[in-house]
Amino acid sequence: MRILIVEDEPHLAEALGQIMSEQRYQVDMVHDGADGLDYALTGQYDAVVLDLMLPKVDGLEVARRLRAAHVSTPILMLTARDEVSDKIAGLDCGADDYMTKPFDAGELLARVRALTRRQGEVIGNTLSAGDLTLRLDARCLVCGDDSVRLGFKEFEVLRLLMAGFRSVVPKEDIIAKVWGLESDAEDNNVEVYISFLRKKLAFLHSRTVIGTVRKLGYFLEVPEP
């Protein structure tokens, strides 16, 4: 799970980085709005923690431009001010959630989890969707009484699908988030891992299946009988 932190105050930035890293998020950190925008525009992040007051380009503007560029990465806005008008402005600009400083580490993590959880539910260190439970700590997929171990890539791909349960995850997104943006991985690569996963789902007798949308991507669903 990749997180971008945009925060100019050094102490706070460091604290944020540490909190997130401890939870095994992959953290990238930048210190002004211009850099923040550049990084976030890549769309490779699962969430952006964005300070409101920033050098060069302020947080509201960053959020606005991101949304204008159709980047839908969830944004958690941070601010020192605790004013309703700020919140409205932030949310109007495309932020998904809002926190005032000082904040509690637990609350921050809870909010980030809430943002990165689209449909599949993350509780503790498990991710559930349909009749599937993915154990994040052991990279192990559970369904009923059966369970299987997943390889690293298998795990990452399935996690994306479960996080966006029932919504289509574009193949290019999968490549970007699992193989990395700079990757020259072929589409066929994804197909291979989808194939692996389908096999394991069948093995588990799961009712959940991976559906295909041609030219687009894949999604999880539980077909009606």
Next chain:
Amino acid sequence: MRILIVEDEPHLAEALGQIMSEQRYQVDMVHDGADGLDYALTGQYDAVVLDLMLPKVDGLEVARRLRAAHVSTPILMLTARDEVSDKIAGLDCGADDYMTKPFDAGELLARVRALTRRQGEVIGNTLSAGDLTLRLDARCLVCGDDSVRLGFKEFEVLRLLMAGFRSVVPKEDIIAKVWGLESDAEDNNVEVYISFLRKKLAFLHSRTVIGTVRKLGYFLEVPEP
């Protein structure tokens, strides 16, 4: 395995009871918070499935009072609301896991299994997990009639694994806790001690084995026959 279900809504209560009974759990069922508390305080249960909204005493309060009375039975909280603040409150009050209604039967069972999966137990100055007993004073590992002495590092590594019985302990955690945070110890170091430990487990004819999760860490388990 004894489970206490605290749920006021008759339909749901019945469904829960059935799901659990089918899995050969011994189920006790009560329908308000006051009874729930009384029953749970006996400490005889392996897990409590606890609704948040209850007559007389609500779920949060039940959890809080249980923990206050040093009853550590795992609690799985149920709620209709899907709000982050509820989850935080629930977990803060001592719940171990959280599920929102409606839920999948398989997921419920998976979570209950996860909760009842016993961790290593400390009694006096011994630590037990599976068929292993670690004597903390003598740095000595006992299994059945056999026993071996452990080196200091061996001992520390095994203690970590036993304390988190069945859950994956990341290699970096092992290095941090055994060699120290500032250590530049190599991963290979851990592997060597895992190797030593496996040899001693085999020597003791223990049914407990050390499993591997690639790129992550190790865990103890007792494989099915």
Next chain:
DNA sequence: TCGTTCTTATGCGCATCCTTATTGTAGAAG
């Protein structure tokens, strides 16, 4: 000094990952 415990080094084996090739299927054109 000796023995135990800890660290470092090295080759091998295997799970995972990636690539290529073949077969299968959906949709468009004739």
Next chain:
DNA sequence: CTTCTACAATAAGGATGCGCATAAGAACGA
């Protein structure tokens, strides 16, 4: 309806790198 093309699914074969084991050297305490 048939044929063609593009894409998707699966299978099979290496390539890679991680983890395992063993051994030998270093530190430590008796």
